[in-house]
Structures are given as C-alpha cells and as structure tokens.
Amino acid sequence: MLPPPPPTKQPCLLCGDKRPTPQLVLLPCKTHWACRKPCFPSFFESAIRNQSLHPPRCCKTEIAVKDYDLVLPAALVDRYRRKTEEYRTDPRLRRFCAKEGCGTFLAPGGYVDIGPGREVTVAGCRVCKGWTCVVCTRLVLREEYGHECLAPALFETNREYTTEARFKACPFCGRNGVLEQACNHIICACNGEWCFICLEPWVGGETHKGCLRYGDPVYDAGGFDEKGFHRDSGFDRDGFTRAGYNIRGLNREGERVEGFAERKVGGGVMTTGREREWGREMRREFEARGVDGLGRFVEHLFAAVEARGDPVNFEQFHAFVVTWLREQGIRLVGVNAVVGDVGVPQL
Incomplete structure (x- = not known):
C-alpha cells in the first residue's frame, strides 16, 4: 500500500509561516488559518487587553471562544470569559476590588446589601475575598458593616460640551462619540446602540422613552434637563437613571433590578x-x-x-x-x- 499523502500546508494569517494543517486552526471564515501556538491564542489575548478588539474576528466573523475551547489553554478561556463579563457591563457601573494590588472586576450579579437597614451594597472579590462598596468604591471590612459611604460625584459636568461639539462616552465600551447633525440614536463602532440623551440602550420607536429625537433638551446651570436627569451621567438628583435603577442596582422601591448593568451588543454582522x-x-x-x-x-x-x-x-x-x-x-x-x-x- 502507498503511504498516506503528507498533510497539506497552509499559511498562518498572523505570522505568514506555512505549516501542516494539523498544526493550524481553521478560522470561522473557512478561508484563513492560524498557528495553534502562539498565533491563535493571541486573538483572545488581544481582546482581553483591548475592548475594541473584542470579540476577536476574522473576515468580520466572530471567533467564538466556545467553538475553540478545546484548542485553547483552559486558563486563557477562563480569563477571556471573565473579561467578556466585564466588557458587557456599563462602563459607568464597572466596579473593581479596592484592595491594594488586587483590582479584580466585581460582577454586578454578586452584589450584596449589608448593614442594619441593608443600606450599603458591597461586592465580594473571588480572588482576595475582600469586600468593596459599589457606591464609594472603598474597601469595607467585615467588622465595619456600619460603613459610612462617601458617595461619588454623579454630576460632574463636561465643560467642553457645546451644542456644536456634542460628545459623550458610549455606555457599552466607554469610548467618546461625537454627534453633530444627526438624530440621537447612536451606533458605536463597538456595535452598541444607545440614546445620546439618556445613555440607555436603544429600544427603537419614533422616540426613545420620551427623549428628544434630535438635538438637546434645555439644561439648567447644573446640567439637569426638565425631567431632572443630568446631561453627562444620565442620573437624576436621587441617583437613578431614566430606566429606574441606581448604582447599587436597586429601583426606587429598593428592589434589585436583574441585569441592570448588562450592555450586550446585538452581535453586528448578520449571516442568514x-x-x-x-x-x-x-x-x-x-x-x-x-x-x-x-x-x-x-x-x-x-x-x-x-x-x-x-x-x-x-x-x-x-x-x-x-x-x-x-x-x-x-x-x-x-x-x-x-x-x-x-x-x-x-x-
């Protein structure tokens, strides 16, 4: 019998080296290949370092980690999934462990209300086991459940904002977006769709929850519109957004709002x-x-x-x-x- 033919070789999309296909990973575009090591994992390493590269793509097709978790190091898959959870949280509401040298992202799903009247909301760190106040972002010791929260300033005004230079940070990725002559429905480069007035995800329709379709409402000297919401933060004077939740994830009745901080983009490219x-x-x-x-x-x-x-x-x-x-x-x-x-x- 004749020996089997040697495996074909393909160039790696990243380094350009030609390798036998068993040493490569076929990317989801079905056209390009990448070396199993070190090139293919670098797609995910780059996405972890830079949100603008998340999720990794080839030819506009997402490289979904769930389809490649068997060829990636388990530790990398875990780091990528945790970073994805961070990226899917409203940048205004992202919280990190306050313990010096830690800085682990604290997922909103793990918030706990403590104190005699449940007036303080903390998040526990999975790494150092410390507790951080999600409002003032200071470390909370267990024996200090009577923690005095030093609430942050929610209403810092962007002095450079004018009717000719309207810009705000995207509530999906945090990058500044400039809006000149267009309606207040924003589509960021990250594919997040949001309302320029209230900074909430866009839900469609002629108007967005009562927000103006074009231009700005009238703001007072403190930066609040006629409905009491701040132009630059989206919070009212009581610390609630137009969607009805505060930094702690509670509504006006004091109930936890499930998924309040989640900002998952629609996915971008359609493929049917x-x-x-x-x-x-x-x-x-x-x-x-x-x-x-x-x-x-x-x-x-x-x-x-x-x-x-x-x-x-x-x-x-x-x-x-x-x-x-x-x-x-x-x-x-x-x-x-x-x-x-x-x-x-x-x-």
Whole structure:
C-alpha cells in the first residue's frame, strides 16, 4: 500500500509561516488559518487587553471562544470569559476590588446589601475575598458593616460640551462619540446602540422613552434637563437613571433590578441567506445606478426589495443597512430617518 499523502500546508494569517494543517486552526471564515501556538491564542489575548478588539474576528466573523475551547489553554478561556463579563457591563457601573494590588472586576450579579437597614451594597472579590462598596468604591471590612459611604460625584459636568461639539462616552465600551447633525440614536463602532440623551440602550420607536429625537433638551446651570436627569451621567438628583435603577442596582422601591448593568451588543454582522442576498443587492444597486447621495440609494434599494415581494422586517433591515455601510468603511456618527422608520447613517 502507498503511504498516506503528507498533510497539506497552509499559511498562518498572523505570522505568514506555512505549516501542516494539523498544526493550524481553521478560522470561522473557512478561508484563513492560524498557528495553534502562539498565533491563535493571541486573538483572545488581544481582546482581553483591548475592548475594541473584542470579540476577536476574522473576515468580520466572530471567533467564538466556545467553538475553540478545546484548542485553547483552559486558563486563557477562563480569563477571556471573565473579561467578556466585564466588557458587557456599563462602563459607568464597572466596579473593581479596592484592595491594594488586587483590582479584580466585581460582577454586578454578586452584589450584596449589608448593614442594619441593608443600606450599603458591597461586592465580594473571588480572588482576595475582600469586600468593596459599589457606591464609594472603598474597601469595607467585615467588622465595619456600619460603613459610612462617601458617595461619588454623579454630576460632574463636561465643560467642553457645546451644542456644536456634542460628545459623550458610549455606555457599552466607554469610548467618546461625537454627534453633530444627526438624530440621537447612536451606533458605536463597538456595535452598541444607545440614546445620546439618556445613555440607555436603544429600544427603537419614533422616540426613545420620551427623549428628544434630535438635538438637546434645555439644561439648567447644573446640567439637569426638565425631567431632572443630568446631561453627562444620565442620573437624576436621587441617583437613578431614566430606566429606574441606581448604582447599587436597586429601583426606587429598593428592589434589585436583574441585569441592570448588562450592555450586550446585538452581535453586528448578520449571516442568514436572505440577508447575504440583501448585501449583494445593495452592492449591485449602488454600482449599477451610481446613485447620487446615500438617502436616494437607500430609497432605490427599499423600492427594489419591496418590488420583490419579500416580507421586510424594518428593524432588521435598518440594522443590516447600518452594518453593511460600516463594513464598507463608511464612518458612522448618528442615524437620520430616511424612509418611514428606517434609518441610515449620517456621513
């Protein structure tokens, strides 16, 4: 019998070295490969160091850790999953262990109310076993359950904010986003969608929980709007957000709000067959018509899809348009209404 043929070789996407395929990992795009060591783990190491690289992707396809946990070191998988939990927490509400030299992220799901009247909320550290007050972020000793909380300033005003230079930190990733002439529906580079006025995740509709669709409300000298919410923090004078929770994760009745700090982005790129066909049709329309202006292009595209008789989910269609434009390298700043409730980015 003839010996089996030697394994084929493929170049590593990162280092460029050609190796036999058993020494490589096929990436989810099904086109590229990466060395099992050290290149493939570096996707996840980079995502741990930098939120803008999370989750790791190849050809716009997410490299999901659950699909590769058998080829990654167990310790790396654990660190990545813990970092993912941190990244999915509103940056305003992320808390870290106050013990010197520790700094471990404290997940909101582990908050505990202590004290005679349950007036203090702490989070226990899984590493050093210390307790940190989630409001003033100071270390709390067990014998100090009568902890006097030194509440932080929730209403520090951004003095550089003007009607011509409107910018706030994304409540998903913390990066500053500038909004000039566009509606208050923000889509960050991290794929997080949020309301520029109240800083809460975007839930769709003509307006967002009563927030203005365009421009700013009137703010007083302290930075509060007519409803009592601060422009830069999103909290009211009692420390509650427009969604009705405070830093401790309690509502106005003192009940814990499940998932109050979670900020999980929608996932970005869509991959169903019909959505891929929409993407191809968008490119054909754009190239064939040479449409002058993004708004007219979307109108043409919308007419083409409707003429085909396909049922159109407007929210899904809007999200796909935004995703496709981002993939073409078009800078997203805000979203303007063009046709019905469908929006396209402001360029």
